[in-house]
Amino acid sequence: MTSATSESTKTYPRPLEGLKVLDLTWFGAGPIATKILANLGADVVRIETEKRPDGLRVVGPKPVGDNSLNTSGYYNNFNAEKRSITIDLTQPEGHALGMRLVEWADLFMTNMTNRAVRQTGMTWEQVHEANPRIIGMYEPMQGNTGPHTEYMGFGAVLSALCGLNYLAGHQENRPIGVGSNYPDYVVNPGHGVIAMLAAVRHQRRTGEGQLIDMSQFESSAAVLSAPVFAWDNAGLEYVRQGNRVPYAAPHGAYRVAEHPERPDLWLALACLTEDDWRAAAAAMGHPEWAEDARFATVADRKANEDALDALVAEWAAAQEGAAAATALQAAGVPAGLVLNATEVLNDPHLAERAYYAYPDHPEAGPRAYDGPGFRLSRTPHEVRGAAPLLGEHTFEVASEVLGLTSDEIGRLIAEDVLR
Amino acid sequence: MAGALDDIRVIDATGPIGHYAGYLLADLGADVVKVEPLEGDPARRWPPLLPDTPEPEAGLQFLLLNVNKRGAALDLGSTEGREAFLRMVAGADVLLESWSAREAEVLGLTPDVIEAANPNLVHASVTGWGLSGPYAEWAYADIVALAMSGVMNLAGFPDGPPEQLPDHQGYHCASINAAAGVMAAILYRDATGEGQRVEVSMHESLLMAQETAMQAADILGTNRQRTGGGGATGFKMPGLGVYDTADGALYSMCTGNAGSGFQGLVELMRELDGPSEIHEEPLFSFVQERMNTGLLIQAMQDPEGAGEIIQTLRRIDDIATDFFRRHPTQTLYKRGQELRVLLGPVNTPQDISESEQLAARDWFRTVEDPARGRTLRYPGPPWLLQATPASLRRPAPLLGEHTNEVLTEAGVDGGALLAAGVAR
Known part of the structure; x- marks a missing residue:
């Protein structure tokens, strides 16, 4: 080590x-x-x-x-x-x-x-x-x-x-x-x-x-306790939202292209900052998405999250999983595959550590x-x-x-x- | 009574991944100073927000996990800011930070620089992937660590996506490990005077949460998948899982010899509704004599031969489903637990806020927050230490x-830094 x-x-x-x-x-x-x-x-x-x-x-x-x-x-x-x-x-x-x-x-x-x-x-x-x-x-x-x-x-x-x-x-x-x-x-x-x-x-x-x-x-x-704290102090009712968070978008898991040895493979992706979003759009081959008025700010992207997620999902469905994760990470975007336990056991990063x-x-x-x-x-x-x-x-x-x-x-x- | 860390000063320069570590150490009595960039920690602006409170003071996530800390804003990228920070580190016992190796280098705050400033420091690094290995400089987010650690692979329905865990469990697990590592290092430092480094990877912090998935892969060569709560048996065991009630939902674990088993649930049915079909033959004998772990194993090993058994189990599950639907959650929970029937309410945030058990234990705490013009109600600590109790001392x-206060304590001319725009 x-x-x-x-x-x-x-x-x-x-x-x-x-x-x-x-x-x-x-x-x-x-x-x-x-x-x-x-x-x-x-x-x-x-x-x-x-x-x-x-x-x-x-x-x-x-x-x-x-x-x-x-x-x-x-x-x-x-x-x-x-x-x-x-x-x-x-x-x-x-x-x-x-x-x-x-x-x-x-x-x-x-x-x-x-x-x-x-x-x-x-x-x-x-x-x-x-x-x-x-x-x-x-x-x-x-x-x-x-x-x-x-x-x-x-x-x-x-x-x-x-x-x-x-x-x-x-x-x-x-x-x-x-x-x-x-x-x-x-x-x-x-x-x-x-x-x-x-x-x-x-x-x-x-x-x-x-x-x-x-x-x-x-x-x-x-x-x-964050939802309890929000209820107690701001009267906010919690709404379950799957893989989304209130402060970032896109943020979720997107299914990548079917591979015969690895069906049901998903890519987790989180654009936590505006830089992340611009870099992700470019890495996905769609720099124009970052120029789209519907997705200009995080507030815009949250307001149009269904449309945004549909675009990302469509892109992901055509990608080879590992290559997509690597490309996003190379652009500095938090991304990674939803791994199963065998893949985790054999992960080269964990092996090196x-x-x-x-x-x-x-x-x-x-x-x-x-x-x-x-x-x-x-x-x-x-x-x-x-x-x-x-x-x-x-x-x-x-x-x-x-x-x-x-x-x-x-x-x-x-x-x-x-x- | 004082806290166990009442003589410990912590510099908490982490982002959201490490907020909870500083929170836990503060709860144990440490003086924790949160060091933020000039624009503030990102979580200060994360919705949901406290109403009628100006930016950047309204982010509820920030308020929750940074209570009990003092706060200083410093431009670590400037020479003066960096030097002031090292002066603060020199007077501290513990440094928590969340820089990757490259980020530390860019800041000029590499481990050797930190160690030179304070050779006896406990220096904890909390990052997404740790400081070594092929992913060390990868970007991280809570959901990405949940994905790469195999934890997310277990959550969700088979026909839907794998699901993240709510409320930043990656950040929480990383922070818990950081605080535990700091405690171990403090004990060693108490004994010898020597500090050391603590390294936490959020990714590694989550791996234990795969439950049995890792061992199933290692020993049996199989991969657990998300099942939608149905378990791995391929058929539904009566009394096991989430059921709707008259006013909500509960989790029922009335199976095998856990608590009073399914037999206990049948007793609860009799107590609340009087005798019914399940208290008569042939179901009563089936429940009393055959619904045990042996039956489960038999049905799992020979699902086809178990066809008739499965029909009976379905009928029994329908009876249980109907029973739960007709009664309020709290009635089922309290009367059930008295009979050692393993039931638990699917609590909402409001339910937890109003829990009579938490109220009886004075779990919630209030803090006056005059700058934000209100009294805030905080969740309690994860433990009650009788001789060294937790305390909330400041908003x-x-x-x-x-x-200015913490720079002055460090012997730095805070006014000059503020005037130069490298502190705020």
């Missing part, structure tokens, strides 16, 4: 080395947050249980016919570099061991429902009593207080709740959302990491831990993992290892962290406590 | 509102 990534004169540690994290998360938003901490060098010990494994261990994608709990690409991508210990926290002996891990940790995180947190005996009151200087990151669907604190959901329910479904797509279509449980993957884990690192800073400065009460509803609504990591995994082999969302020039942030097998580190954590003997560990496994 | 800056 040529950019802000390597300095050869000195080997730097990762920035969170020494931070001890106890992880009682599952599914998406929680595990991704603690994965980022692990990739920053924290020692993340994740408590799992064979009795009720993480749903993402179950659903895959996995190789066809593979029913292992260790080969799900969905799970593995979100849990790189963690240690996995299996403990049944609902058994008294298991709960006592869990509490000893709480005493060990600087930070505890869960994104389970309040009900599940009570069942595992890991409420903030219990955790804080066991370790008064710990940070407790609790991230239920709607936060730790309020009339809906017990309400539950997954990313798909959250997408509706936080406004994403209503805001996406076209006014005449059903509010189906965006085809994924979007808030789970970057927004909620990212907000979670920022909040946890802020609390770590406070803990290091003062010795004081704290409760982080993070509502997934609030965290998601925070990045979708070494974005994807391929750590080897004893059962799944070397599979693609998402790289870091931010890069640090001195203290590396990177995916150095694969996700753990279910319970892979039970013995290691039980002996090294909990100080149990081999005999004790064997008994606890036999009695389904460490399972 | 979004007018263009150049604090130019």
Whole structure:
């Protein structure tokens, strides 16, 4: 990597080395947050249980016919570099061991429902009593207080709740959302990491831990709040407008010429400035469009956007996609193809930047993992290892962290406590 | 109680791609100074606009994401402006900017120049494509990053275009990563005194949001496509998806063993309407005994053999559709959640504005904005930090509102720059 990534004169540690994290998360938003901490060098010990494994261990994608709990690409991508210990926290002996891990940790995180947190005996009151200087990151669907604190959901329910479904797509279509449980993957884990690192800073400065009460509803609504802000302060009702925006045109996705190996290919294009528009018209071979009175200013283009989009769509339909994107970019216009996942995995730009990591995994082999969302020039942030097998580190954590003997560990496994 | 960053000064010289990063750091207590070009940030003029407010102070997007910041307008292309900027950087802990490598070079603000001005700085760069690689100097826009990251490929109906995500999710994800990177770098700087660079690409920031599409391509060699909300099964599972209600719409996830499953929904039907066809044979046994993940897998693996099952599932889905249509969203949501039925309202901006849950948690905040002659209502922070709470301390800056103040703090003769027309 040529950019802000390597300095050869000195080997730097990762920035969170020494931070001890106890992880009682599952599914998406929680595990991704603690994965980022692990990739920053924290020692993340994740408590799992064979009795009720993480749903993402179950659903895959996995190789066809593979029913292992260790080969799900969905799970593995979100849990790189963690240690996995299996403990049944609902058994008294298991709960006592869990509490000893709480005493060990600087930070505890869960994104389970309040009900599940009570069942595992890991409420903030219990955790804080066991370790008064710990940070407790609790991230239920709607936060730790309020009339809906017990309400539950997954990313798909959250997408509706936080406004994403209503805001996406076209006014005449059903509010189906965006085809994924979007808030789970970057927004909620990212907000979670920022909040946890802020609390770590406070803990290091003062010795004081704290409760982080993070509502997934609030965290998601925070990045979708422009229409709420416009309603509250200007009385403006939101109208869904597909790929358009109020301040620029043309702005959208336009279907390019049919290619036998790649049907249904679309070009995204955004003219954010008047210069963009003039350059785009010229690059499209129609400099006269920029002289057309209907399209002279952004206000004109917004007023005549249907006619404008029809012209751009007609032009695009006759273009080879990659050539059109390259020509527009050469003219300085923001443009690019709507790529599928295979094309993204093989993108030469991402390859040169070494974005994807391929750590080897004893059962799944070397599979693609998402790289870091931010890069640090001195203290590396990177995916150095694969996700753990279910319970892979039970013995290691039980002996090294909990100080149990081999005999004790064997008994606890036999009695389904460490399972 | 003070914020976790109450001793940190941030220079935020980003365009719209980085506004939210500065906003988040300000919420944690940092003193954030927004540095804009003389004509102002482009988002100052983006509709929608605050009514009865002169240009360039009315752009709602700008007001939303630049609250809590001070503002200075500086011509970085001028020698005096550039030197003043470096003086400001020298007194800061964090610099956020959004220049490509070539733009930084044209400005004479390359990383080595910045580092010379402040060797211990945390210097974050937030751009469309990152600072290296074949696309590094490409133009960017939110929708283009959504396209190139594969995220847009999942959204929309099969017979319509791929759809962007609303409200600038590319800019938001890039900003979130920038703020997270700055936090990690601040912790390291606290421990060692050493600063470093943080590099964020909006394109890369979005890749994780492909959900399982990347792994499906890597492990199975298949590409997920936009399905119009229908899922990948080829048939409609009852209780899964968006349904109309008497007064709006909701998302229902009553399937498998999520919450109380479809069986919970059947209980909700009994509670609200009394017993009906679905509480009688043969449907009742089918729902209780067969509507589980096994059935789903069976139908997916053998869609033809599942013909009869699919007829039954259709009938059950019609019953669910009719049930949802006859009741108001809030009744279904609240009574349902009490039974652990996984339902969520398709909330509109007005619904969120009026949410009783958000009200009970005092999520919304108000800020006096005397220059714009009103009190503005702001959405809350994404987190509640009990010991180091978020705070809104000042309205979004007018263009150049604090130019003289921040230049004076940096030991620069602000009056001379203003008179020379290189500051505003």
